Amino acid sequence: MNMSTNAYREDQWDVLRPHITRLYFDESRPLRDVVQTIRDKYGFDATPRMYKYRLQKWGLDKKFKEKEVAQMVLLKQQRDAAGKKTKFLIQGKTIDWDLVERYLHRRPDLQTRIRAGMIAMGDTIPGLVCRSPSPDRVRHASPVLQHSDEMLRLLKGYYESTFGLDTASRRSSVSASTDLAISIRCFRQLDQARIMITSENMKVGFGFLNKSLDDLRHLVRMQDPTLLFYLFDVALAFDPSHRELARAVLRHTHDIVIVTLGHSHPLVRLLRRLSHLQGEDRYDVIVTILEGVVGTFKQFGSNDRVLKRLNCHYFLLLDYLGLYGKRANPSFPEMDANSIDDVGVAYLARFVDRLISNEDPEEAELKLAMVLTWVQAPVNLQHPSWPELQLSYYRLRLHTHLARGQWDESSRWFEKLLAHSGKYSLTC
Template identity: 25%
Template structure:
């Protein structure tokens, strides 16, 4: 339900509020925190506009950044960044001479001149005044003769570009500093998060959940939306007949609420969904949903709303990456995503009141999008360290695995992710017993986690060629898949059924394998028939029920022979 104080983001698109800046003053200790690499990325457009476009001195820029943005850096740091960014107010004498020579050559050819050096247009009157002041006319002649003697292309010297002037452009409110799409995205995300918190649109409630004042109904659709994308992407190459349109249609419906409410988790979650589709080579499916999301945000919130601009830049970045399939581009895209997720986590953690469920959830999204592509040892060690930090920062207040305790559920997902990383690492090293035991600790957290632990043992036995034991574990896991309906993961459930079907086929139990296939197909078909009913969805948003429980499937008895993994 929408909060009566709901409102659009209360900050202008070009502002940058100081909340969350890592270059801020530590009020507890009274010491300054110098700008970190990520802070420079976010502040770059503001600094360039002040220094280049508004022609302020370095001292003035530093004062503005400190007072208005809590951004602290030394003159040496600024100059180092200016060199790295290739921005400068002055030109080298050689560049000045090259500019004047180019202008004279084009004037002799009867061409109007618009000359650009290092991305900045040059005022020819200023160049002439400079020559007079420096009394460098003789030097100009000497250099000019030198250029002609070498028969060099003046347009390419010292990054001097000569163009015929275009018609005067229409006035624009966009920042004049040219930024890449990735820089624009990082900058806009930082503006958006800081503005949403400082303006009161996002707040942390008494349960420690970070919410939007526009409502939270869309938040409850996250998992089912991913279920549908996951299942559709996995079924697109299958020979079995499936109704992909009906499976995916509700996902488009969910996006309306998700975009309208601007939940703090929505962008990192959807970003992770689209990136996983990209990993799987489903750029067609990713592109369709990403375009729709960007168009939907512009229609609901307005094209200049920060959230709309975030999706506009995200679409451009993803499509650019999808069109360039070489390894270097893929590495660059992964590095950028890692930077983006670290920025999200950095800004969320910097708020006066932190939200465990949001931070853990975003870290899980980071793992799906970026960390899962790294080597197994890096995955295991990274998640282990982060899990230890989270557990130290947020000691559990309720029993883990409680369906109504979001932080505990997010923490359970992170524990499962670490256990999976341990299992995969042990399997790769042939340490089968350790791999088999890797996820047993999850069983104490409830039926859902217990099913994951059983599935893990089945995976290990399948890898070892022990099909009888694998069958028992997969049967036991199948019997628990619907016990935790609020967090039903149809993609995972389908995988368990598929593996059970595989071991049954290997053991010659053809009829039972066919029955498992039928059950799996029924679940897919039922998912395609489900529709989002506004009334039941509204009750779900208020915590009164779960519309998914009405369509829970019943497994045939042959899948439930034993509850301890026995056949």
């Protein structure tokens, strides 16, 4: 049964926000189509007027505003005079200049005022970004590859000395599982920080983020084989939706590694280099390095469990960056319900979360059943990671029912989530 349109809460809108954004802003669907699609798919019966209010609040109104157009025209005139090419983005979406010209054609009064100098450059408009378009890959790949090649050489030396084949003790360190429960907690909280902050729930989001960064310090001291992947995960958690926050988190991560490992450590130098790269260049370096790290551990003859962890993290990072299928096309490693360990379950839970967000409910249910098998097994009930993974299962069940618009079931799983988090003193 559909709920009264007056009953929709902020958190219910937040759950559907990614789907509404994709349909309305990314796919440029008419509002009436968006309203109908969301109603049919999720039983969410809000009115078009409510949608308009939310879209404006989220900064997703597709219609140009006079101030935006005037600012873009003036900026483009300045840059044209300096011989610079110009690209504009609003809320992260590239603006087709033909659409701006059509707007001006409909508004000759605005054109006249701009030409007469009656409109001056205003203050920065939130969500409006002006920059030079990225050169094509043939022209800009060389300096990026220089960064990548140099860092891969440094990292290979680090991995050989720390996890290489020269001593049995170092080989055993590759498969060590010390304090992995902390890594599971760290990135469950990072995922929740990302969700909350993306939904503009800043207070709760920063609470999760601070707890996650506290755990990151411990992971740096552990120097697990997947540490570099975790550092990338933290550094990219809020890029590109909150670029200033992403830069601040990258700097903070850099400082954590310096304090623990010292200024000359290869991971410190890598993070410092990344802080000077932006956009596609940063992503290219990261993906190239991740591929190189996976290849290095294959050369070491690392056990299957470690390689599976590396490949899981590699897949999830590519998917988050939107590069899966473009930059590379790995598959999420196959998991065996009878032999999966706690870290594998944690990665599987993150994969299920992506499947739900990407609207693949059938595959999500299959993978979620494997998570349930692990948390219900009596042998795992005393495992240090069990409380965190049981919490993840409840959260994914809640997410599943919310995505389907099943509000009664959502409430039931939310109560379970709260009860479990209270019993084990976990933040949810």
